[in-house]
Amino acid sequence: MIIFLKNYWHKILAATITTTAITLVSPAAFAQLIRGAGASFPEILYERYRREYKQETGTNFKYLPMGSGGGIRRFMDQSVDVGSSTLIPTPIERNQMEDGLLMIPTAGGAVAIVYNLQNVTTDVKISRKKLAKIFTGKIGNWKQVHPRLPNRKIQVVVRSDSSGTTFLLTKYLQKISRVKILASRLPNWGFEVFASRPQDSGVAAEVRRIDGAIGYVQASFAIKNNLPMARLQNQAGRYVSPTVEETKKALVGVEFNEDLTIDNIEDPEDGYPLVGLNWLLIYKKYPSQDMLQKTQDFVTWILTEGQEFNEGLEYTRIPEDVTQKAIKIMNSELKVRPY
Template identity: 30%
Template sequence: MNSKISFGKSPWGLILIASACIAVMAGDAAAQSESMMLRGGGATFPAPLYQRWIEAYAGQHPWSRIGYAKLGSGEGVQRFLAEKLDFAGSDAALDDEQMAQVKRGVRLVPATAGLIVLAYHVKGLTGPLKLPREVYRDIFSGKISRWNDARIKAANPDLNLPNQSITLVARLDGSGTTYAFTNHLSAISREWRDNGPGAGMTVAWPGNAMLVHGNEAVASRIKVSEGTIGYLEYGFAKRLGLPMAWLENKAGHFEEPNEQTGVEALAGNALQMPDNLRLMIPDPEGADAYPILTLSWLLLYQRYPDTEKASAIKQFVTFGLTEGQRYSHELGYIPLPADIVSRSRQALDSIR
């Protein structure tokens, strides 16, 4: 039996929990339920996939109780460092200083990957919008402020671009999606990196930007707001039917965001994975590679005080890295290549 349980007005009120408990003996029921309650939270980028994992896992393991709160990467990291979660999700890997704060140790486990797209709401366009690298950089720095700017028109001679202000939709909360997007902009532009906002989970956007919490809110705001453009995970834009810009990649080709161009970007760069599993691909190589993608990590403790809980977490994450990858296609994520899955499982095996 699957059900959804809410924790009322607590911080866990937005958690999706797939749960079903079978007690072998009545006296063991409370202890079993409590020990199997796994509390996670963090990045909104992979949240739809993690929720699907939770539901599917509960169907096979009716004793499981797992929750994942859509907090944003920044808040998820802070709660993980404070040991208020059993696991966290982040689209920005922890750095050495953050990892040193956790006495129980940390394991970074790449769990999925996805594209960051630029979705827009501009009426009257009869074809896809193509944006060169320096153009989308300058849109998000505020230097290009109207849709009929000469540089946008030069890349899109067949589109009837309106004389309309460009309004950015960006994240207000500490966001791994923001980090991945601004890390890309820093990689392709010295001006952005050294004299502009730089890379971070939060950055200073131009004053007219609409600031919202979470990928879902970015998608929703673009959907209802004419003249907007914003950055978000591909699956959120796809589910709302938002048009997405074709972006110029490192090879100088304009690439449509889709699973094929995402797979090209990830597969062509996966062998760069370092021993600490902090693989950043801010500007992927490959003629057909889409230019903005990120891994998303599960943050796990190296040591758990409860061995039963450690075992439950390892079983759930193993499911996500194996059977769970098949849900990536339908939800707009990129299945991890076999070599990354192998490295993630090795990291998982070291948890106690």
């Protein structure tokens, strides 16, 4: 009798464990997940999208910030449902995207030049020429930036990953400087930088740690880390802070191509001069109607209700005529992959 009861409870325990395991990996739970990876530029905004959309629909957006280059790679190898990038994939990369590509703009933003100068309370203004010289190693002391700044070594902190934010910065430096610099996701800076860190959050943390440091992050990371942001000289000669209003001025004249990409915003005439856009990368073909509909519903929400959260987090909204065009493109071009 004792043996019988012992075997009985063993079977009950095994059944319970099996049922629990099945529940943990149930298709229904998996179906409530959208996997994304890519640029850290929109990370703070995408986290807000995730919270709001999950609360509203029950579907969770699991986003891994890893740099635009990493997001493009993940999209190419189809290990995510959507990618994210602040740069446009190259023709070679596009050719390797077997299920096609739609680029959906979600937000604009400023690349803030952040710094750490202890005991300095005045605003730091950086001219176009001196910004280029700092990030090419031509000047290395804060007193060379402005005579009133301290005699302190400039410690340059850059991204260590394949970064769209880095591409925006180097493209801008290439435009404004006579110094030869290659616009790149992961450049050879041509001098010994103080540190390289992954993602905007890594750069912000390192700048915050080191007196004399300077780096570059999306403006929301500067605010989150309580880092001062330099006022940059724009094309008109004004020294401008990376506020939402100044970013909007810089982006107001941007023209979107038919595929919702853009050609040139690396030196706007007005507003904050160092700005960019972020895109979601979505496939033209998905493996099932359920996955297609889930992705389309989420992206449509971002382009409508989600835009309400952008400006409060230091990002600009995408113009409504562009968001409506993006929705129409999705409606006409998204398909289920044939088997």
